[in-house]
Amino acid sequence: MKIIILSPLTIPLDSSFKKLIPNEPLAYKKVHPHPWVTNLAYGLSHDKNHQVHIVTLTSNVNKDIVFIHKNISYHLLKSSPKFIREITLNFIDNLKVQKYIKSLNPDIVHGQGRQTDGLSAVKSNFPSIITSHGEIENELLSYKKNIKYSIKKYFENKVNKKMKFAIGVSQDTVTNLKKFLPEENVFLIDNALDPVFFDKYNLEWNPIVFYAGAISPRKRIFELIKTVEQLKDIKLHIATQTPKDNTFYKKVIEYVTLNKLNNKIIFLENLTPKQIAQEISKCLCTVLISNFESFGMPLAEAMSIGKPVIGSRTGGIPYLINENKTGFLIEPGNINQLKEKINLLHKDINLAKEMGKAAAENAYNRWHPFKVAEKTLKAYTLAITKGN
Structure with a gap:
């Protein structure tokens, strides 16, 4: 054909x-x-x-x-x-x-x-x-x-x-x-998904929240950063292809710098799929709290590797997540819910591992x-x- x-x-x-x-x-x-x-x-x-x-x-x-x-x-x-x-x-x-x-x-x-x-x-x-x-x-x-x-x-x-x-x-x-x-x-x-997300990785459960995607208002990046800012022992790793000369990206960098968050909010630019997979393997969970996503590939990528996810209850995201089994759903923009779910996974690593294992079970056949x-x-x- x-x-x-x-x-x-x-x-x-x-x-x-x-x-x-x-x-x-x-x-x-x-x-x-x-x-x-x-x-x-x-x-x-x-x-x-x-x-x-x-x-x-x-x-x-x-x-x-x-x-x-x-x-x-x-x-x-x-x-x-x-x-x-x-x-x-x-x-x-x-x-x-x-x-x-x-x-x-x-x-x-x-x-x-x-x-x-x-x-x-x-x-x-x-x-x-x-x-x-x-x-x-x-x-x-x-x-x-x-x-x-x-x-x-x-x-x-x-x-x-x-x-x-x-x-x-x-x-x-x-x-x-x-x-x-x-x-x-x-x-x-x-x-x-890229085949690298179905490779086997040695999973670590570090206190890191991972985000992969564009730096844009629709992705609610500021809400994510401000949530992690309030969590004492948690870091946020942001993997993006967004050019540094992007106006909104500049505002995000400025906020992180002014609030002395450079050691807590880490930007990872232009990573390959393999590098993204390796970052996911080391994190606690992946988060995507956009206003809208028709699908939500970063969540599927994390689930394929065996990590729990947190996503907003909008668009195609609920279709990806089996709520309370493979991850959590929150209302868009609800920082308190997001903070609660991150804390829950951080305090109960066994729960995080259990949800990650469940997330990976059907990933191959789906993605x-x-x-x-x-x-x-x-x-x-x-x-x-x-x-x-």
Whole structure:
């Protein structure tokens, strides 16, 4: 099966990858790694009967680039200037993608999200499926309802009308997709994790709360820092890919410095998945208390290694956590609840170990790339059969 995955710029966090495009330093500037895309592609490409192509439009390259990394073909297509994209609503770039898809002649086109990639997939004239990570109202909680919001809502509405098959990454997302599609055309398939999170680690139970993700208001980073600030013997390790010149990140650093928390709040930048896994193996628990998460990959990563988690009761997070068995759920922004749950795990390491063990039991079947690929291929097959 020849598979095209349309995705935002997707760069594996792998040093060997950089050697493939040494003359394109822009490819590594302000990149969201979108690990679920590369993880799924890895699972799909493991079967030599499948050809996997990740196609992305990006302003981060000076020309179109194609190369192969770990049996996956990456196609980085140079996009139009920003003002052209905005005034044409990506019309010119969409035509470029359509032409490129036709040249590859795939069996299935898989669009990531209900934005431009999803729209290119459903307009490709090939069997298609999209993966939705949630509605715009939820995904853009950190945005105001301005022109940017309106444009994204426009694309979402177009995809909702044209899509025939869709994958939701949580029960919350699936429920939304069923408003637009017959139930049999909607699939609940979790995001795939990097295989390193299924390696065996010597688990330590140090008084460290771990967070991995963006430094942004939506993630409630200040609430997390202020909670740990009140816990005498607990440290917070923050692993992030957010650039240091980010305005909000600067405010966070300033707060930590002014309050002399540099030995208590530790920032770990640009870690590889393996390094993140090693950090998780040494912590007490992983925490994600965002306003909204369609899935919550950092929680799944921690659970796969065998650590308990604490997450906010919103979006797809309750779908991940078996409450009081594999982790705890708190109301978004409730610092007292967060402090209580961290203290509970800190004072009762046996409870933390018990919850971590329970968390790891079903992780492989839910989140390993090979298992996610199996489920995704079944969805592809149905989309190809019924789509034709």
